[in-house]
Amino acid sequence: MKIYKLPDDLSNSALIFDMDCTLYTHDEYAQTQTDLPINRLAQIKGKTFEQMNDEVAQYRKNWAESHNGQAISLSNTFLAFGISIEENIRWRDEYYRPEDYLEKDKQLRCVLEVLASRFTLAVVTNNTVSVAVRTLSVLGVDDLLQKIVGLDTVKVSKPEKIHFLKAAELCGCDIERCISVGDRYDIDIALPLEMGMGGILVDNVEDVYKLPDLFAGSNAN
Numbered sequence: 001m002k003i004y005k006l007p008d009d010l011s012n013s014a015l016i017f018d019m020d021c022t023l024y025t026h027d028e029y030a031q032t033q034t035d036l037p038i039n040r041l042a043q044i045k046g047k048t049f050e051q052m053n054d055e056v057a058q059y060r061k062n063w064a065e066s067h068n069g070q071a072i073s074l075s076n077t078f079l080a081f082g083i084s085i086e087e088n089i090r091w092r093d094e095y096y097r098p099e100d101y102l103e104k105d106k107q108l109r110c111v112l113e114v115l116a117s118r119f120t121l122a123v124v125t126n127n128t129v130s131v132a133v134r135t136l137s138v139l140g141v142d143d144l145l146q147k148i149v150g151l152d153t154v155k156v157s158k159p160e161k162i163h164f165l166k167a168a169e170l171c172g173c174d175i176e177r178c179i180s181v182g183d184r185y186d187i188d189i190a191l192p193l194e195m196g197m198g199g200i201l202v203d204n205v206e207d208v209y210k211l212p213d214l215f216a217g218s219n220a221n
């Protein structure tokens with residue numbers, strides 16, 4: 001975990017969570033979220049999965065090299081291959097199966113209950129709202145995370161300011177009182193910091209479990 005910045009005053013604050021690989025850690029499921037749409041793209045382009053996978057990887061590598069090493073999201077990568085955000089949304093809703101990989105996380109629930117007593121909680125995800133609700137439901141925390149900004153909410157992929165402005169609006173918090181929590185610096189943290197938000201980079205869900213202790217003794221009421 002790396003804490004980049006926290007608001008000086010944590011009262012009336014919001015925690016804005018990324019979802020995938022932040023609120024759960026499951027390498028196999030995460031891999032399917034890349035492999036399944038690449039397989040669909042390969043079918044459309046008349047290529048093998050391996051050929052398409054190599055092309056996508058090369059595109060992302062080239063993009064990073066021309067953008068100071070930053071990562072590009074999968075949705076924005078697919079845009080470059082001619083797949084619209086609308087089509088991307090349909091694929092996600094059709095292919096992603098959190099129910100097949102994830103299960104109830106009692107520790108996450110306890111942690112979010114503690115955090116919800118002090119912060120307004122929201123989720124900002126490059127997945128669709130439907131996949132987010134299904135994912136949070138499988139994890140057993142859907143009732144605690146009902147403010148969701150998804151790919152289909154804003155029709156653009158993170159990182160864009162609109163995601164975080166929308167989340168702050170849903171939470172009823174000033175942007176300076178919001179803290180973005182996520183597993184990818186370039187996607188989840190860099191822009192929020194630039195916007196004046198706080199930012200916490202997590203390695204996995206185990207780091208999310210540590211957040212109540214992190215905030216214990218802080219000035220949040």
Ligand SMILES: [Mg+2]
Nearest residue numbers: 018020021183
């Ligand atoms: Mg993530």
